[in-house]
Amino acid sequence: MRVNPLFSFKWFSAGLIWFWLGLFVLVPLLMLLTASFLQRGETEFVKFAFTLENYQRIFNPIYLDVFWNSFYLAAMTTLFCLLLGYPFAFLLARVTGKYKHLLLLFVIIPFWTSSLIRTYAMVIILKTNGVMNSFLQWLGLIQEPIQLLYTPAAVVVGLVYSLLPFMVLPLYATIEKLDIRLIEAAKDLGARNVRIFWSIIIPLTMPGIIAGSMLVFLPALGMFYIPDLLGGAKALLIGNLIQNQFLSARDWPFGAAVSIILVLVMSLLLVLYYFSILRNSNNRDKVGL
Amino acid sequence: MSLKRLSKISYMSLIYGFLYFPILILIIYSFNDSKYSFAWKGFTLNWYHQLFDNQELLEVALNSLMVAVVSASVATLIGTLTAVALYRYHFFGKKVLYGLIYILIMSPEIVMGISLLILFIALSMPLGFWTLLLSHITFCIPFVVITVFGRLSGFNKAIIEAAKDLGASEFATFRLVVLPMLMPAVIAGWLLSFTLSMDDVIISFFVTGPNFQLLPLKIYSMVKLGVKPEINALSTIMFIITLIIVIIAQSLLREKK
Amino acid sequence: MKKLLFMLLFALSTPSFAEEAKELNLYNWAEYLPKAVLDKFTQETGIKVNYATYDTNEVMYAKVKTLRGEGYDLVVPSNYYVSRMIRENMLTKLDLSKLSNFKNLDSKLLNQTYDPNNQFSVPYTWGTTGIGFNSKQIKMGAISKWADLWDIKYKNSLLMLDDMREVMGMGLKVLGYAANDTNEEHLNQAYEKLKELLPNIKMFYAESPKVMFLEGEVKSGMIWNGEAFIANRENADIQYVYPAEGVTLWVDNLVIPQGAKHLENAYKFINFILRPEIGKIIAEEIGYASPNLEVIKLLPKKVTENRIAYPSADDLKNAQLQQDVGDSLVLFEKYWQKLKVAAGKQ
Numbered sequence A: 001m002r003v004n005p006l007f008s009f010k011w012f013s014a015g016l017i018w019f020w021l022g023l024f025v026l027v028p029l030l031m032l033l034t035a036s037f038l039q040r041g042e043t044e045f046v047k048f049a050f051t052l053e054n055y056q057r058i059f060n061p062i063y064l065d066v067f068w069n070s071f072y073l074a075a076m077t078t079l080f081c082l083l084l085g086y087p088f089a090f091l092l093a094r095v096t097g098k099y100k101h102l103l104l105l106f107v108i109i110p111f112w113t114s115s116l117i118r119t120y121a122m123v124i125i126l127k128t129n130g131v132m133n134s135f136l137q138w139l140g141l142i143q144e145p146i147q148l149l150y151t152p153a154a155v156v157v158g159l160v161y162s163l164l165p166f167m168v169l170p171l172y173a174t175i176e177k178l179d180i181r182l183i184e185a186a187k188d189l190g191a192r193n194v195r196i197f198w199s200i201i202i203p204l205t206m207p208g209i210i211a212g213s214m215l216v217f218l219p220a221l222g223m224f225y226i227p228d229l230l231g232g233a234k235a236l237l238i239g240n241l242i243q244n245q246f247l248s249a250r251d252w253p254f255g256a257a258v259s260i261i262l263v264l265v266m267s268l269l270l271v272l273y274y275f276s277i278l279r280n281s282n283n284r285d286k287v288g289l
Numbered sequence B: 001m002s003l004k005r006l007s008k009i010s011y012m013s014l015i016y017g018f019l020y021f022p023i024l025i026l027i028i029y030s031f032n033d034s035k036y037s038f039a040w041k042g043f044t045l046n047w048y049h050q051l052f053d054n055q056e057l058l059e060v061a062l063n064s065l066m067v068a069v070v071s072a073s074v075a076t077l078i079g080t081l082t083a084v085a086l087y088r089y090h091f092f093g094k095k096v097l098y099g100l101i102y103i104l105i106m107s108p109e110i111v112m113g114i115s116l117l118i119l120f121i122a123l124s125m126p127l128g129f130w131t132l133l134l135s136h137i138t139f140c141i142p143f144v145v146i147t148v149f150g151r152l153s154g155f156n157k158a159i160i161e162a163a164k165d166l167g168a169s170e171f172a173t174f175r176l177v178v179l180p181m182l183m184p185a186v187i188a189g190w191l192l193s194f195t196l197s198m199d200d201v202i203i204s205f206f207v208t209g210p211n212f213q214l215l216p217l218k219i220y221s222m223v224k225l226g227v228k229p230e231i232n233a234l235s236t237i238m239f240i241i242t243l244i245i246v247i248i249a250q251s252l253l254r255e256k257k
Numbered sequence C: 001m002k003k004l005l006f007m008l009l010f011a012l013s014t015p016s017f018a019e020e021a022k023e024l025n026l027y028n029w030a031e032y033l034p035k036a037v038l039d040k041f042t043q044e045t046g047i048k049v050n051y052a053t054y055d056t057n058e059v060m061y062a063k064v065k066t067l068r069g070e071g072y073d074l075v076v077p078s079n080y081y082v083s084r085m086i087r088e089n090m091l092t093k094l095d096l097s098k099l100s101n102f103k104n105l106d107s108k109l110l111n112q113t114y115d116p117n118n119q120f121s122v123p124y125t126w127g128t129t130g131i132g133f134n135s136k137q138i139k140m141g142a143i144s145k146w147a148d149l150w151d152i153k154y155k156n157s158l159l160m161l162d163d164m165r166e167v168m169g170m171g172l173k174v175l176g177y178a179a180n181d182t183n184e185e186h187l188n189q190a191y192e193k194l195k196e197l198l199p200n201i202k203m204f205y206a207e208s209p210k211v212m213f214l215e216g217e218v219k220s221g222m223i224w225n226g227e228a229f230i231a232n233r234e235n236a237d238i239q240y241v242y243p244a245e246g247v248t249l250w251v252d253n254l255v256i257p258q259g260a261k262h263l264e265n266a267y268k269f270i271n272f273i274l275r276p277e278i279g280k281i282i283a284e285e286i287g288y289a290s291p292n293l294e295v296i297k298l299l300p301k302k303v304t305e306n307r308i309a310y311p312s313a314d315d316l317k318n319a320q321l322q323q324d325v326g327d328s329l330v331l332f333e334k335y336w337q338k339l340k341v342a343a344g345k346q
Helices: A009-035 A053-058 A061-094 A100-112 A115-126 A131-139 A152-177 A180-188 A193-222 A225-230 A238-247 A252-286 B003-029 B046-053 B055-088 B094-106 B109-122 B129-153 B157-165 B170-199 B202-207 B215-224 B229-254 C002-020 C035-045 C057-066 C079-087 C100-104 C146-150 C164-174 C184-200 C209-214 C225-234 C263-273 C276-286 C293-298 C326-344
Strands: A038-040 A046-050 C023-029 C048-054 C122-134 C158-160 C201-204 C220-224 C238-241 C248-254
Touching: A009 A252, A009 B055, A009 B094, A009 B109, A009 B129, A009 B170, A038 A252, A053 A061, A053 A252, A061 A100, A061 A152, A061 A193, A061 A238, A061 B003, A061 C326, A100 A152, A100 B003, A100 B170, A100 B229, A115 A131, A115 A152, A115 A225, A115 B003, A115 B170, A115 B215, A115 B229, A152 A193, A152 A225, A152 B003, A180 A193, A193 A238, A193 A252, A193 B094, A193 B109, A225 B215, A238 A252, A238 B109, A238 B202, A238 C057, A252 B094, A252 B109, B003 B229, B046 B055, B046 B229, B055 B094, B055 B129, B055 B170, B055 B215, B094 B129, B109 B129, B109 B202, B129 B170, B129 B202, B129 B229, B157 B170, B170 B215, B170 B229, B202 B215, B215 B229, C023 C057, C023 C263, C035 C048, C035 C263, C035 C276, C048 C057, C057 C079, C079 C248, C100 C263, C100 C293, C122 C146, C122 C209, C122 C225, C122 C276, C146 C164, C146 C184, C158 C184, C158 C209, C164 C184, C164 C220, C164 C248, C164 C326, C184 C201, C184 C326, C201 C326, C209 C220, C209 C225, C209 C238, C220 C225, C225 C238, C263 C276, C276 C293
Parallel strands: C023 C048, C158 C201, C158 C220
Antiparallel strands: A038 A046, C122 C220, C122 C238, C122 C248
């Protein structure tokens, strides 16, 4: 017997995954989309009547501010991760010898470690009578403890701390594939370092930059517990807004509409990513790789 | 040592310091014999004793362990089959599926959390063990697929063809040829799913119910009540477990490279 | 594979196994019930208590709604949410004959407008929301009313409860309106007034405000009296003030959501809580005033004469009981959200 046509391995595997993702990813997303066009229910979760009001509300100055605030915080986080992570990934990719894997492992470990626990560790550091203040006082740099925790800066520090590995790993992957001969060739042709960096290295590592930025930017918008624990519930991120609509204000349709916006932002970034890969492979064709 | 090299090394150390210093502090303070002060008052295992005496916390930890083991196992099963199917066959929607899996890894957890909540409410499923399990399986699958698929890509297709030429059925080929070669990646996928499930806060936050609590959610509510040495001890244990699992997973993935 | 199957079966059997066990799903405010009481209850009855906590009425209400009642067997809403939940048919009518200890309760706290004849609710504790401050950092007498918090010298050093009704209510009171005012114009003014307070607010936090006072994160701010009582016991510098504009008054009540699965266990638990010796443990640990006359007899004079937990008639001058604002809650939400957004931009 070769293959039982009713129970072919191929159709079983493909069917199983499609069933699962269909039921637990696509259907829920469609429901989310539907809910975003419904009205808020008084006693039930939603009222089955079509409305665009939820999307219009997003353009209300209050909520535009929430979006603006959280995009700003997430963008700052992404920027800091990129600035800190890029040189680091570059150096890491250039390390040779037996310690390389160990060094890489030390980036991978925080990647998989609970970000809640890491955020909590940050609280210990930044508290008024915490490690950082005690240290600064011991050094004599400050007399009184200074305010570190419960500030927007603390939120950004916490987000950078949690998400830095998500930036480093994709950057590392693209930088490692970077062909060193290209740089050598450019140098031979007399290009200056700055020029080499901006017109060769950056474009070639663009897919990594975009992938890393996505992996930092999107979670940064959604990690509602970081502003809660480090920001004293003052900084309101989109994640807090969504969580609040579902778990406190009970306005599911509006929460759904905000989530859909988040999905759209993600799609936009994915399209960017896609084009950067396309362009990148074109570039490689041009230089004959 | 040249200045350039020195500055490179110090920059890298700085970043590693940033990544590990807070966790190190956390671990150190979990052994500090003082409830309130941050000054070092001597070594103690007191907080760990208290932790293991806390019946409720142990029960919650057991819940988490159970969800993590079952969801990692189911996700590994489905994820491995998917990776093999993606590698071996052409079928309807293959490219879309491949894209979908990548999108899932990138997509914000909060969106998955609330859309699953909406699904479970619409299906009138009571929130609790089952909803948590289904959700955890769902967010673990893509990571298994990626891990296993990564290993498959390095395979020599000829071996599989040879097995088929020798008359092995699809299933036999899978069981006798593909699976043994894949095993390290499968185990790594399982371990990574396990840590993902053990650590998840955001998705669980939405789909959890009244009579089934998970450890990260418990930690979250404890953390909101302020810094306490017991939490330091608990976090230290969680971190060490993750550390061990990730090291095993990584060494499995690197094997035979 | 066999192992996997076994594990699956194990997982399958557990929830149903848990169903048969004697269980009680209790949803209560954070820092509101000593663990010792839960342990005692389990020891005595064999009923396992699944205990979860929340930090605002709104979160509790949303959760009970989401679960359609079929989840928690016992929750502890404040009086203004009791009336709301009664109105929306969310509560089980109580059979008071099952509560032999009900007679211990102070009749002054029974038969209130939010639940005439206590058909749905049993008082758990009552208390006030006032101002706490650290007398090491702030002179005694410097703060005597809510409006004093607006002083620029308290820049970035105040705690506000992360509680919509408390904060909006304070804004209304400072302007001379009632805390339960539902006039949109007044709410808007309260929002504008509160916006001026933002530079002074270090954090919004409701789980356990005493921690932030004790750890020196804040110098002053809004606090519940029970939390202030405990803070004061641990550090005598932490003081509590009854603001001149009036404190906020509330009563938290045990209720059984409509659809609760473990009714009998819930009754047993309520009756257990109403026992004098159990009430005493609770009152001593959480610091709030007990509604139970038999408990008050057991407590030392030092406690029952402490004005933080047991205010004098004079302290309660101008006090206002929080009330359900009905559909106007949406307005409170709107301005609260606006305030939070403004806080994020600071």
